[in-house]
Amino acid sequence: MSMTANTAMAASTPRRGSSIAWSDVLLNIYILIFFLYLFVPLLIMIGAAFNVNSTPSITDWQGFTLDWFTGEVDEETGRVIAKGLPQEDRFLQGLWHSVIIALGVVAIAIPLGLSGALVLTRLQSGSTTFLYTLLISPILTPGIVLGVTTMIFWRDIFSVEAGLFTTMIAHSTFIASYCMLMFMARLQRQDRGLEEAALDLGASNVMVFRRITLPFLRPTILTAAVIGFLQSMENYNTTFFAIGGSWTLVTEIGSRMRFGLTPVINAIGVIFIVITVVAAVAWVFFRKREKG
Amino acid sequence: MSSLIRSYGGVLAALFGGLTLLWIIGLIVLPQLNMIQRAFIWEARDGAAQQAGVDLERAYQKIATLDYDIRAAKRDIERGSAPSAAPSPSDPFAVSPGAPSPGGLASSETPDKRIVRLESERTELQGQINPLKERFGRLKIEEAEASGYSIKNFTTMSPLHWRIFGMTIFYAFCVTLLSFLFCYPIAYTIARTQKEIHVAFFMLGIIIPYALNELLRIFAWTMILANEGILNSALDTLGLIDLESGEAIRWLASNGAVFCVLMYTYILFMIFPMYNTIETLDKNQIEAARDLGASTWRIHSRVVIPHAKPGIAVGAIMTFMLSAGSISVPGLVGPGLHPDWFSQIIYRNFFEAGNWNIGAAQSLLLLVACTIFILIVLRFFRVGIQEIAR
Known part of the structure; x- marks a missing residue:
């Protein structure tokens, strides 16, 4: 069936004028914008999880840190220097x-x-x-x-x-x-x-x-x-x-x-995203195998 | 049911039937009926009866205190004052009655006199009790008479709350419509993509944001829209505003911000059902329509959309229901600053004002609005309830 669909598409392609090609370009641009809309906020959130700044931000970059994941505790006094997940x-x-x-x-x-x-x-x-x-x-x-x-x-x-x-x-x-x-x-x-x-x-x-x-x-x-x-x-x-x-x-x-x-939420977000990505990849792979 | 019994026997069939019944009655029907009942019971709470109750309670407490004092005084007479009436030589500190005792508040009066005074106070209070009781009972009855089945929970809702209700429904409708317009090209493109690997990437692209917790999606946007957020920083960099001099634009505290974030949070509930139905469309139909000279617009309006109707219906219903009933987005985007969402009013009635019946009435309103929307959508797309949610 997909064979016939492909040949049908191939047959109809030459008849499409340049206007259709334009609409394809527009569609592709639209798809790009749509996925940027979906993912840019998430990327911003991921970025801020690694910023020293205690207000979640990527524009005001104060250095890279993992403190929001691991926390930082003074070894001797036991005083919490940076409040992280633990x-x-x-x-x-x-x-x-x-x-x-x-x-x-x-x-x-x-x-x-x-x-x-x-x-x-x-x-x-x-x-x-x-x-x-x-x-x-x-x-x-x-x-x-x-x-x-x-x-x-x-x-x-x-x-x-x-x-x-x-x-x-x-x-x-x-x-x-x-x-x-x-x-x-x-x-x-x-x-x-x-x-x-x-x-x-x-x-x-x-x-x-x-x-x-x-x-x-x-x-x-x-x-x-x-x-x-x-x-x-x-x-x-x-x-x-x-x-x-x-x-x-x-x-x-x-x-x-x-x-x-607080960037601790960003840290949780990053963990969620990692889990989600792994699960989603597994699911898509699983689904493909089940179909094929 | 007979087919169920034939396959699995009476015991298992009864178990399945019983569990289904338990689910229907215990989890779905009774809780809803309970809410509906509460919605139609008016609780008169002008506070008069409550105040009378408090007054009565206070009088009782006073009497109890007086009783305690009287008993204490009597004990004094029996124990403390008896030896003092006949001072024992072994106790040089004992004082005779009437003599000023060192310290103590009741020093100026004898226990006997004190008892008399307390008794008279008590009688006076006792006299007040009955009128208080009567008043409390009367107000209680009045309140009970004013309470009961009525539609007052709806009719006494303030015009402001009705307006918020209308706005919430309107915004939810806009979210649904825009989500459809934005998602249709995407769902169509993914469904028509031939290469497996491209489909896989597209699917990942929509599954990841879809499966991510909605609070985190909201959080990402609050970071962007915050006063010191990405958007204002970007405008600052472009020189349009000056953050240093406090020209930050307050994006968060507006219905517009809630609207944008609602869009972002629930848009993907539109894509999946649409994709699922468009995918089942025989691609030859589109080619046939094109070969017969149909324009792109006609192909979509006459071939693709009619085929995708059940999916569009499900997507619309889910998106509308989620946005109209969302407490997460309005509650977390600029908390407490922007005008209320209907869900927040419901929340307040339950957890801050303690007006459960009014809250139940408002929940019922929301439920009815969603039900009406579902019925309209089903009618509009001519799909049966059996066809959806598949």
Whole structure:
């Protein structure tokens, strides 16, 4: 198919006038500008993480330093000369909170999403659309509304104050929907004949699920777990309302940004970017291999 | 459900059904209903009943203090004053009643007299208690009568807040529209790129900023827009403004800054769904249209965009919902300086004013606005809810 497309393109090329070439040039310039728009702010942020200047900046360059990553402590007195990441206890504590929440979210959202997907793909009635709408509604709901409803609900009904637990529940509500969509996409490609055959050959229902359905879904479970974990870690808008007096890494970054900018946030940003780049490269490579 | 039972048996089917129900009822429906209920319950809080309650509480406390003093005085009589009535020779410091005792506030009166005085004070206060109680009860009932199901949480919202609500929706709509215009050429180009390696680079180019935490994207922009930031420094270098003499332009504290950063933060939610749908378009269709003499404009309006409708719908819905409900961008771009965003008003009602029901009403407004937007988009693009989010 791509062959025919290529030959078709080759055939049509001579007929394009110079005006089309111009539009191509314009398009390329536009694409360049767009990607500059996406990346220049990030590059500025990376640059400022290595500047001695305690106000994040790249224009006012005062020298190269790694202090914002490592911190600087006077060996003899133990006095902190420059406050870097290791001296920021709240960030580390927040990271820990984030990880706890994200693990809980994965543990809740995967079973819920899987159940929802199984029910939806097997349901043959007029209520499927309604059920589907209901189950993906958390994705379409603004994050702050999810945070607010979860917070009020758990306090009104169970007298549970806002905190790590309510945040976990609020995240699970919509991350389960994403998991469900992933499972549905996978289940639609399932050959149901296999299950039928196993049943005909005398396998028990539980065995069919454990030996046929689960292995078929395993890659999706892994992907859904990773994506769900990351989504929970990254979330700000829902967390901000549901976290109460506690904090996560991201809300802590947020509250530090309110009280003035510090290059420590740039340092965290650089770490995030490195992780993101590595993950993105891995994902693109993985996707290419899966396709090819 | 029967197909589910046939494949996995009653127990597993019940488990899946049960978990789904738990999710629907416990996490989605009940919390929303709870919020809606709160939104329609008006809490009269003019503070009169609360004040009466405080007064009553204070009277009770005073009586308790008096009781304590009276008991102390009585103990004095039993213990301290009894020996003083018959001074023992072994205790040279004991003083006879009536004689000025060294130090002490109650020195001028005898315990007996003190008790009488305290008792009379107590009776007087006791007399005040009942009217206070009555008043408190009456105000409570009045408040309870004024409270209850009503739409006052919406009708009493100030015109300013309605305007902010409107502005938030309007800005979110603009972000969505502009994001579509900016992203369409990019999504189209990536989807039509033939070389694998180019596609990979394009994908990296959009995935990296997309996957990066939104706060960090915001942070990068606050660095640019800050008073001493990159933009002002650049203008300074160009000689347009003079930073030294304090001519810094305050970019941050404006709706415009919030708008720009919203664009930057949520624009990529538009690209991915669009890219996914355009990619599935058979490239021969475009060639066929071109060979038949269609202009570029017609190819897009008649071939590509109709095909990409579900993707555009999803992108528009996500971008709109995220920008309308964002607390991160308005909260962190020039915190506290620019005019409010609706999400910030909701936040304030919950965490600063303690008006949970009004906050619930405003959350409901936001939810309704987003729902209406979704319905309009689905109608406009003629796509069903089943087709989206795939």
